[in-house]
Amino acid sequence: MGRTQRRRSHRNTKDSSSLHALYVDLHSRGWQNSTGLSACNFLQTGRGLCSKRATFAPEDELIRLPVECLLSIATLESDEAFKELFNKEFFDKDARISFQALIACYIMYQKHLQDCSNSSVYAAYLDTLPKSYSTPYFCSIPELQCLPEALLERTVAQNRQIKDYYGIIKSLVGSLSCQCCGQSYCLDIWTLADYRLAYFAVNTRSVYLSARFLKKQSSHFQGLLSGDTNLALAPFLDLFNHSDSVQTTAEIQSKDYVVTLKSLPLAETKPYEQLFISYGALPNFKLLTEYGFWLKGNLHDYFEFSLLDIEHMIKHRKELYSQIYHRNIFKFIREHNLSDQMFVHLGDGCSHNLRVVLHLIFKQQAYFPNILNQIAFGDAEQFEDVQPELAYLVRYKVQEYQIFMGELDKLPELTESGSTARSYLEECVRYLGDFEARHFPDFDQ
Template sequence: MGRTQRLRLQRAQKSAEDSSSLQNLYVHLHSLGWQNHTHLSAQNYAQTGRGLCSKQDTFYPEDELIRLPVDCLISIATLESDMEFKSLFNKDLFDKDARISFQALVACYLMYHKHLQDCSKSSGYAAYLDTLPRSYSAPYFCSIPELQCLPESLLERTVAQNRQIRGYYEIIKGLVSFLSCDCCGKSYGLEIWTLAEFKWAYFTVNTRSVHLSSRFLKKQSSHFQALISGDTNLALAPFLDLFNHSDSVQTTAEIHGQDYVLSLKSLPFSKTKIYDQLFISYGALPNFKLLTEYGFWLKENKHDYFDLSLLDIEHMVKHNKELSTQTYHRNIFKFIREHNLNDQMFVHIDDGCSHNLRVVLHLIFKQQAYFPNILNQIAFGDAEQFEDVQPELSYLVAYKIKEYQIFVGELDKLPKPSESGSVARSYLEECIRYLANFQITHPVE
């Protein structure tokens, strides 16, 4: 059998597995009261992979997309009502200085049921677990060589995610390390709930949860209250989580009686068509957020902008012959950091340069003063004085384009990219395109 035939066979087998898993999920959700009154069906699409369409209905703004009973959701009420899962967490071991997010706790719930499924095939969520992705494409899952080829902003975000995930995992491991599974005898902390499993479960919750205010749920006990930091306003929504995101639609989510109802608010056209993929909105999110949290980005994303840092400006100065010969007093950079002027520095294709970026460029390149009281008067004075930074802004954008081109080139030198590496590379190319268009839209006068 040739390579092409093998690939076709593998895709056919994967499609058959997905179809079987989704059919089992339909049966499970119907048993909990879901009616699928909008005739939703899962399909594979070239651009997004698996998504949802309707084989019978078209939709207009204000139409319901899906009405899912709250009992179908995996929420704080679900965890609090699962006595066997709760028994893994001894309240006497909770430490107010070592808490975890609710997201991390739901990740534990997924690992718990995944092990039940693997061990005894008795999990009530087996049908849902079978529909979940086996891997994710956020930069977090890039190989070490790939991470070394990414911009500092992506690397910093990935490091922060890793620190948080590992921190939660150590707390969880400490709580369950002495427990063993009644079914297989293996240790939860050492063999079952591994770090790799927790990473998968954490990103599953991260990418597939919906917002759900716990005040709409039935009154539940508070076994986990002392363990959780922050709110519990999220839930996993089986089947509903197959909707993909678009920047061109707006949706609303509300509790109507005992149902979680997702409705269209606006569309880029008058109505949808049958069999066309239906999209929802995860929020007005830029590509950086979509990439690092969900593992994808959108071409010409309406909500996109490009963030810049004070370090970007410092690096640009070093690489610019004209600017590198000038002297910049350290008090200026100190003042910028102390007053958080280096926050919210970005360029937007339509709106141009953010106010803070203009102020920072003006202070660094247009002012000779460096005493704090004078800098304060300048920075928080008349905004019109900051209009003279277009050349420096152009230098900065050109520097970032060249830097990202270098990152793309370094990624191309690696032998075999991972899925995460490929997605990150394409994101860098989109950033280059965005900045190049910004240069055209906002030329130096």
């Protein structure tokens, strides 16, 4: 799924040396680089990949990387020293972790091997991992206080999940000590701060890999893991940046992990042009919170609202605040999950659920559940009468985001995460402004 940072400064000599070491390491594992890929720095995205001699058209292979080069569940299951840290007798079915959480632990394990004994077989790859990430998760406290509730909720959820996983790992590994340095893994070596970085390394750089295509492995970690193990870290391949205007596929062919270009905005690329892959049809909110970047004019973008947004909008509109809204209506909306998938799309307009919710709140006097049920799941044409309220809601969010941007601008300095979040808010304001102009240009607010 790629890398996290879109506007990094040019890399230093040490970084170039690290990439050269990675080339050498991957070639020793069977990588031929048949498509002639090179890592370069690009103005808009920072580090990315291009080919200095080849052109690419749809159906061309972008990269063919031996499965042996990937860090997957097979990698962890074949590492006897790492498995010894996790006593299966202490696994608890009520305290399981995701495979992403476990492979993040493996990154920390390998980094410590590299630091204390230079014995990590993945040293070349570890040296190419970012030292920081630009997701809102890494915003400073003052910056977090200037972010919209949707971003805060996502950041809080991420933090809670990461701390829970770290706690489970700490309880399992306990006070076991490193045989190289004698220090305790969870008391001296693996800090929560280290784990956060490792977790986002996996979050931003992993690729989908169906474990059923891997050679049969032992199942030491089966009792610890929740969910599937269908991801892997892909050295060098993870330098591809994401574009919303290309489509790619990835699959295992024999002993190789192959990424194929399926569509391009132009007939073909040219040498030295940056090559992109697709992480999926992802909106900017997802790109920002998971990967730490956003795309201007993202083809897959939309803007989502919450029920709380509507409640706040009511309080800010005198003509709406003076009306009476029965609590049964809001209760009904929540109980039937109608507040999910409430969004506007620049081309498609207002989502069905958002229309239903606006209709129930502003156009209906009924508040008995049986009547609300008939209305909510009845004829869809009746929900076409909510343009004024939709316009109010969009305008409210524009003004709210402008306030958040103003509060960020008051801070003496922004971190990279804060600056990225601030530019995302500006893109949201632009997107909603374009939505207003297209869908209710003559509406007087």
